[in-house]
Amino acid sequence: EDQVTQSPEALRLQEGESSSLNCSYTVSGLRGLFWYRQDPGKGPEFLFTLYSAGEEKEKERLKATLTKKESFLHITAPKPEDSATYLCAVGAENFNKFYFGSGTKLNVKP
């Protein structure tokens, strides 16, 4: 069964305290792995796409990495405005279908 699992479900950090979010997947025909940010009451907002193991991408305080079975979203020196739910998704079948994890809710306290 195609499945995407994210951990932890929730993460509370102090401002400046770095950490990592995990996304593991068992999806056949993976074409790409995606990270999205979702703020309360809004639709997901695209962050990164990773296509192959070993690939890394960075944006401000966020860095995404990919292995054959999992991806990590590293958050360096987070700020309160980084507080959101971070969703991981796997694209399959020529990007006709996407499988989402349930997300990690990040709360960064000042």
Added chain:
Amino acid sequence: NAGVTQTPKFRILKIGQSMTLQCTQDMNHNYMYWYRQDPGMGLKLIYYSVGAGITDKGEVPNGYNVSRSTTEDFPLRLELAAPSQTSVYFCASSYKETQYFGPGTRLLVL
């Protein structure tokens, strides 16, 4: 450039009623998607379309119907609303693999 727009923002339905959730995009994207997001859960794909006149089922299509007569519009139809369809519905469009999401429609079936 409005991106992806969805109407209504919120709706309460009685069991057995029908309604159509509207989705429009102005980016000339061929691919469009409908998802539902239950509390604390990831997004589940309901239906998708790769172009006008072409639609296909996702993970959870039962109880829903779609049509795609134009590139811009991708309405989602609920024929006989059930409490299990209480959820937040997101529409998305994509040119290649990056999806752009609308703000969502919150539906409550009582």
